[in-house]
Amino acid sequence: MTSATNTIGTATAFGGTLAAGGAAAQTMPPLGPNSTAVPGPGDFNGGSVDFTRTGVKAKESFGNFGCDTFDGNPNTPDWTTANAYFVRAVHNVDITMPDGKKVRCWAFEDPLKAPGREIFPSPLIRVQEGDLVHVKLQSSKGTHTIHHHGIEPTTFNDGVGHVSFEVKDDYVYQYQTRHAGTFFYHCHKNTVTHFEMGLYGLLIVDPKPENGRVPAYAGGPFYDVEKFWVLDDMDPRWHQITNLDHDVGLCGDDAGLNIFEPKYFLISGTPMRPNTLVDKQKVVAKSGQKILIRLLNASYSVLQMMFEGLEVQVISVDGHALNKPWNKWLTIAPGTPFTLATAQRYDILIDTASPANRTKTGYTHKVHFEFQHWITRKVHNAGDKMYEGRAFTTITI
Amino acid sequence: MKRRDFLKYGAAGLATAGAGLSPFEVLAQALPGTAEIKLGITDVETRLIDGDKVNMLAFRLDGGAGALATGRVPGPVLRVKEGSLVKIIVTNDRQETHGFEITGIPGAKTEIAAGSTATIAFQAPMAGTYIYHDGHGGTPLYRILGLHGILVVEPLNGTTPAGSRTPYSLDKLAPQSYAAVSALFDALGTTERFQGGADGKWMPAPSNAEASIREKIWICAGIDPKFNALIERGKQIASSPLTANVVDTFVPRYFTINNRSGYDLHADYDGQLPVIAKNYIGEPTLFRIVNVGLAHHANHFHGNHLMELARVDLNPKSTTYGQIIVPDNIFEVDTTAMWPMQRRDLLLPFEIPPDIPYQIPVSGPTGSQFQRMVNKQAQEPFPLRYVMHCHTEMSQTAAGGNYPQGMVCHWEVLGGLGGRAKATG
Numbered sequence: 145m146t147s148a149t150n151t152i153g154t155a156t157a158f159g160g161t162l163a164a165g166g167a168a169a170q171t172m173p174p175l176g177p178n179s180t181a182v183p184g185p186g187d188f189n190g191g192s193v194d195f196t197r198t199g200v201k202a203k204e205s206f207g208n209f210g211c212d213t214f215d216g217n218p219n220t221p222d223w224t225t226a227n228a229y230f231v232r233a234v235h236n237v238d239i240t241m242p243d244g245k246k247v248r249c250w251a252f253e254d255p256l257k258a259p260g261r262e263i264f265p266s267p268l269i270r271v272q273e274g275d276l277v278h279v280k281l282q283s284s285k286g287t288h289t290i291h292h293h294g295i296e297p298t299t300f301n302d303g304v305g306h307v308s309f310e311v312k313d314d315y316v317y318q319y320q321t322r323h324a325g326t327f328f329y330h331c332h333k334n335t336v337t338h339f340e341m342g343l344y345g346l347l348i349v350d351p352k353p354e355n356g357r358v359p360a361y362a363g364g365p366f367y368d369v370e371k372f373w374v375l376d377d378m379d380p381r382w383h384q385i386t387n388l389d390h391d392v393g394l395c396g397d398d399a400g401l402n403i404f405e406p407k408y409f410l411i412s413g414t415p416m417r418p419n420t421l422v423d424k425q426k427v428v429a430k431s432g433q434k435i436l437i438r439l440l441n442a443s444y445s446v447l448q449m450m451f452e453g454l455e456v457q458v459i460s461v462d463g464h465a466l467n468k469p470w471n472k473w474l475t476i477a478p479g480t481p482f483t484l485a486t487a488q489r490y491d492i493l494i495d496t497a498s499p500a501n502r503t504k505t506g507y508t509h510k511v512h513f514e515f516q517h518w519i520t521r522k523v524h525n526a527g528d529k530m531y532e533g534r535a536f537t538t539i540t541i
Numbered sequence: 542m543k544r545r546d547f548l549k550y551g552a553a554g555l556a557t558a559g560a561g562l563s564p565f566e567v568l569a570q571a572l573p574g575t576a577e578i579k580l581g582i583t584d585v586e587t588r589l590i591d592g593d594k595v596n597m598l599a600f601r602l603d604g605g606a607g608a609l610a611t612g613r614v615p616g617p618v619l620r621v622k623e624g625s626l627v628k629i630i631v632t633n634d635r636q637e638t639h640g641f642e643i644t645g646i647p648g649a650k651t652e653i654a655a656g657s658t659a660t661i662a663f664q665a666p667m668a669g670t671y672i673y674h675d676g677h678g679g680t681p682l683y684r685i686l687g688l689h690g691i692l693v694v695e696p697l698n699g700t701t702p703a704g705s706r707t708p709y710s711l712d713k714l715a716p717q718s719y720a721a722v723s724a725l726f727d728a729l730g731t732t733e734r735f736q737g738g739a740d741g742k743w744m745p746a747p748s749n750a751e752a753s754i755r756e757k758i759w760i761c762a763g764i765d766p767k768f769n770a771l772i773e774r775g776k777q778i779a780s781s782p783l784t785a786n787v788v789d790t791f792v793p794r795y796f797t798i799n800n801r802s803g804y805d806l807h808a809d810y811d812g813q814l815p816v817i818a819k820n821y822i823g824e825p826t827l828f829r830i831v832n833v834g835l836a837h838h839a840n841h842f843h844g845n846h847l848m849e850l851a852r853v854d855l856n857p858k859s860t861t862y863g864q865i866i867v868p869d870n871i872f873e874v875d876t877t878a879m880w881p882m883q884r885r886d887l888l889l890p891f892e893i894p895p896d897i898p899y900q901i902p903v904s905g906p907t908g909s910q911f912q913r914m915v916n917k918q919a920q921e922p923f924p925l926r927y928v929m930h931c932h933t934e935m936s937q938t939a940a941g942g943n944y945p946q947g948m949v950c951h952w953e954v955l956g957g958l959g960g961r962a963k964a965t966g
Contacts, residue, residue, distance in 0.1 A: 172904050193920055200922065209804040210946055221920035222910050224901045276903035294875045296844050296894040298910070299925045304843065307926045307951065320903070322895035334944045336934035393942020396591075401938045402794050444933050446837050446880075464846055464873040469724035471870050485839035485878035487932035518837050518933050520788060 172227045176272030176350050177358060181228035182256050186278050189316035190223030193300075199307040200299060211395040214309040215287045220316045221300055226278035228271045231255050232290065233282040234331075237262040237342065241408050242417045243530055247380055248387045249342035250285070252329075264413040265374050265442070266329075266345030273324045273351050273362065279317045286390040287312055291332040292347055293487060294463040295319055303332045324351035324361040325463030326438040326489045328374075334394055336401050337386040340379070344442055346372055349463070360436055361465040365493055367436035369429045374413075375484075377406035377443035377515050377524070377533065404444050406524055407531045409515055416513075416535035418528075427539040431505040435494040435539070441484040445515035445524065445533065450481040453509035454539060455500035460491035496541050508540040573624040573665070573697065579603035580641075582653065582675070582688065583612040583634045584774045587764075589795050590802045590939045590946045595769035597687035597800075598675075603632065614800040615760045615814065615833075616673070616690025620746075623697045623710055625665040629673075632658045637777030640677030643692055644882065645669075645853065645863055652677060655777075668696035668710045669851050669865040670829040670884045681835060681881075682778070682787050686768060687800075689833040691758055695745065703727045705742055708827060708886060709851065709867050717869035725848060725871055725888070729825050734892055736958050737823030743888065746827075756827045757818050761879055761948060762800070762834040763793030763936070791835050796936040796948040803939060803946030819924065819953040821960035824891045826952075830877070831884040838879040838936060844894050844927030844952065846873040850886040876932055889952065894925065915957035925954040 175183055195201040198214045208214060232252040239247050252266035253259070261267075269292075271277055281290050287310035291303035297319035300308050309315075310333050330344035351362040359366050385392050385399055393399035409416050411425045429435050437456075441447040458474040459466055466473050473493075476482060478500070484490065495501060515524050515533030524533030581601035588594050599612025621627050631641045633653035641659070642650035646666055653659040675688035696710040705726040711719055728734075730741025746753035768791065771778050783790050795802055799814040809815040818826045828847070832838055849872045854861045865884075877885060893899075893911045900906030913919040930937055930949035939946035956964070 195922065199926075204804075204807055206804045209807060210943055222898075222913070224898055224910075225903065227903050274900065274903075276898055276901070291843070292896075293841075294846075295896045296846075296927075297896045298894065298921050299927065300921050302843055302927065304928050306945065307928060318898065319896040320898040320900065322899065335930075336937050336944050339934060393938065394944060396943060398941030400941050401944070402935050402941055403792060404935050444935060461872045462846060462874045462876060466870070466872070468871075468873070469728065470721045470848070471872060474870060483878065485837070485876060485933070487839055487841055487876045488874070488878070518935065519791065519793075519835055521837065 173274070175228060175275070177353060178270050178350050179228060179272060180257065180268055180270040181230055181275070181277070183227060184229060185225045186229030187280055187316055188223070189220040191219040193218050193221045198300070198309040199305070209306050213305040215305070215312050216309050217311065217313045217315060218309060220318050223318065224276065226276040226318065228275040228277045230269055230277070230279045231282060232266070232279060234284045234288055234343065235262070237264050239264060239413070239415065241415050245380070247378055247383050247408065249383065250338070251342045252345055255282070264342055265376070266343065268345060269329060269347040271321055271349055273321055273349055276320045277318070279329070280314055281311050281317065282314045283311045287333055288338065288343065289332045290317055290329050292317070292319065292327060292329045294327040294489070295321065295347065305333055321349045323463050323465070324349045325460045325465060326440065326491050327463045328440055328442070328489070334391060337382060337392055340382050340444070341386050346374060346438065346440065348438065360459060360491060360493070361467065364459065364465055364467065365434060367493065368433035369427060369435045370438070371425070371427050371435065372412055372438045373425065374411070374440045375443050375447050375513060376410045377445050378408040378410070379404050379406045380408070404518065406443070406445065406515065406533065409513075409533055409535055411513065411535065411537065417530065418532040418534045422535060422537040425537045429496055429539070429541050431541060432497045435496070437492040437494070439484065439490045439492055441486055441488055443515055444486055444518060446518065446521060447484045448481050448514040448516060449484065450512045451476065451478060451509065452511070453478050453504055453507065454494055455498060457493045457495070458490045459493045462489050494539070505541045508538045510536050510538055512536045573622045575626045575628070576621050577628045577630070578619055579630045579632070580616065581612065581632045581634055582639050584772065585612045585614065585687070587614060587800060589764065590805055591943065593766070593940075595764065595766050596772035596774070597769060598635070598683060598772065599687050600690055614687040616688070618690065618758055618814070619673070619692040620695065621665045621692070622695050623665050623668050626662065627665050628660060628662045630658060630660045636775055638677060639683060639688070640675045641673065642676050643671050643673045645671055645865060665694045667713055667865060668694045668699065668708060670831065670886055672831055672833060672882065672884060674833065680784065680787055682768070682784055684833055685762065685787070685791070685835060686772065689760065689762070691760065691829065691831065693829065699745070701727055705729065706745055707743070708745065714867050715869065718867045721869045721871050722850070722867060729890070730823065735823070735825070735890055740959070741823040741825070743825045743827065754818070754820060754826070755824065756829070757816060758814060759798045759816060759828060759830045761830065761832040761838055761840070762797050763836050764795040764797065765791050765793045788835055793834065793836060794941060795939050796836070796931070798948055798950055802948060803943070806950035816950050817952060818889065819955055820891050821956050821958065822891055822893055822954060823958045824961065826889045826891060828887045828889060829884070830879060830887060832879040832881055835881050836936060837881065837933065838948065839876050839932040840879050840929060841876040841932045842889065842927065842929045842952070844925065844954070845889055845892055846875050847877065847887040847889050848872070849874055849877060850888055852885045853883055855880055855883060891954070894954070911957065923954065923956050926951050
């Protein structure tokens with residue numbers, strides 16, 4: 145792996161295809177105050193690309209659509225110097241569940257900033273609006289990809305094998321963030337299993353600071369307390385068969401992947417039990433503060449949520465702020481249930497000083513999560529003291 | 542692990558109704574009048590993505606230029622103008638009673654005894670997307686076996702004061718919905734984000750909607766072959782523990798859009814309801830997506846966020862339960878919740894995918910990669926292809942595995958603004 149302090153001069157020395165403007169010493173835009181990136185260009189990955197060996201120009205067939213799809217280590221087409229650089233590798237993370245059993249998960253590792261650290265969900269990618277981002281994927285355990293969900297780059301940088309390619313060893317994904325908001329990134333190879341295994345993490349795009357503070361989006365509200373609630377459910381059978389066979393089911397086997405019966409439910413990597421407070425994920429704020437909760441349904445269930453006692457406002461959906469002429473913030477009254485489909489994100493603002501909430505100071509309010517079966521809509525394992533798909537945490541003001 | 546050879550097949554061998562005719566008849570009306578539609582209910586066979594065959598039940602279009610020799614799943618797209626008197630005559634070829642109803646249109650419901658014909662007549666309601674199906678006996682059984690299709694009602698007064706056409710009857714909307722819909726459709730073609738001037742406006746489907754480049758109809762469903770195995774030609778479906786509790790015993794193994802999945806959705810074939818939008822930047826495209834299956838889907842688009850236009854209120858406790866909601870708050874989403882019997886209209890703006898590097902080099906911007914692509918100065922070529930798949934990923938499988946041979950298809954950016962004119966001119 146190339147050093148993170150790689151200089152632009154080094155990169156351009158190999159960069160025969162760089163545009164003239166890409167050379168010489170540049171003053172790179174500084175990273176945002178919350179950025180988790182490494183500054184500078186990182187690895188140079190430009191050069192020629194043979195698109196006929198990928199889904200871009202190869203003839204599609206039944207075989208290369210799924211079972212025998214394109215893979216390789218192509219150069220990044222139209223490579224340009226980035227100011228935010230990340231590396232993501234793939235490693236095992238074992239999570240101990242409330243029943244004492246360990247479940248083998250896979251997660252992305254951050255070899256630059258947290259080498260060897262088992263972080264679940266995978267380490268946050270946090271950048272600033274306008275950053276030119278490079279994410280280098282280092283595959284292991286077979287091929288993988290990264291799809292930056294909600295980020296909309298070119299097809300080659302979108303991480304879908306059958307229209308581009310899967311990454312054998314490494315590839316540098318390139319994009320430039322436009323919308324400030326909550327996104328995520330995940331492996332898009334045999335996605336049904338690799339997303340379930342845990343190959344995903346949050347991706348947050350901050351707007352540029354305004355008077356030294358970072359709002360939720362450009363011109364949007366400032367916040368004092370920030371919390372990520374990423375909801376997941378796990379079927380241990382799936383983890384077992386995927387850990388045994390990276391390509392499980394891909395080439396004709398009936399692996400039962402149309403049947404998903406989760407036993408474990410997690411909030412931001414913390415396993416939950418029904419009727420037991422998830423202490424680690426609770427929110428504590430002071431009177432008058434604004435709380436921003438970034439919510440992602442990373443489960444394969446219909447997620448039903450309910451805030452007791454507090455009025456909340458959805459200020460952004462799927463990374464796009466509700467500030468357009470055709471939309472506006474959505475107010476959810478206390479105690480009103482709402483649902484999120486898989487992969488949806490809500491940015492939720494709780495203004496503790498609002499007329500509805502200011503009388504709630506000094507109290508602890510429950511937040512309920514209910515995981516419902518994707519066909520029957522019934523809560524999973526109803527009534528089971530260990531495995532019921534129901535959990536709560538709290539917000540204390 | 543054992544590997545199995547797949548059958549390879551494509552368009553070849555799929556019957557078509559006749560040269561130059563779409564088997565999906567469209568009944569476009571410029572003005573409200575009387576529309577008479579004749580449908581049949583019959584048996585068909587469907588070949589699944591892995592080559593297995595299953596029996597299904599289908600609607601067939603009788604009479605008119607697009608008449609079909611056989612039934613098809615989904616049924617023909619019916620398209621009428623708001624306020625029209627619509628008469629639908631349904632002939633039941635099968636040996637058991639079937640039903641015919643249109644969700645959201647009170648009174649548009651009938652029963653058809655074996656071998657007989659029944660007629661419903663109704664005035665076309667508020668513009669929007671409707672599902673017709675067989676809900677006989679209150680079970681989803683016949684619907685999931687193939688008896689479903691789409692009725693599109695086009696607006697009488699869908700044009701904003703600024704001259705932008707919309708899919709809704711603006712004069713029937715609440716003021717705030719009117720304002721939101723107008724703001725969005727007026728923005729098309731007129732902002733930095735949505736360029737193109739008058740050509741950048743949304744265009745309603747022409748009379749032959751299946752040839753429309755600006756409107757796609759996607760009908761999501763699932764197939765559990767053990768239910769299809771209940772169908773025997775010439776016989777009625779016998780009661781069984783399966784038919785007694787469909788929802789709790791339905792374990793879908795195939796997940797379809799317009800009765801196709803995976804590789805069979807990678808291209809459009811003659812004789813099948815098309816799915817793939819292939820357009821240039823500045824050609825906003827309407828997707829009418831419905832879910833006639835029993836699974837809760839989460840349809841995720843790559844490449845562009847979509848604007849969530851109309852949906853159906855599926856909350857039985859709500860005062861507007863079952864009604865089409867044209868929202869006063871139009872979300873921009875990359876994932877939309879498609880619960881069973883949901884009907885959504887979404888607008889894919891065909892804007893330049895926003896995160897393609899647009900200020901390069903980042904240290905002192907002089908250009909954008911998309912413009913370089915248009916100028917043929919970039920390495921990566923058109924078309925840009927972006928997948929759409931359900932993120933509740935069990936739906937991405939077929940026969941228990943075979944990712945991504947399930948509910949996945951894609952859309953394409955053919956080129957930049959005004960590219961169509963250049964391509965044809």
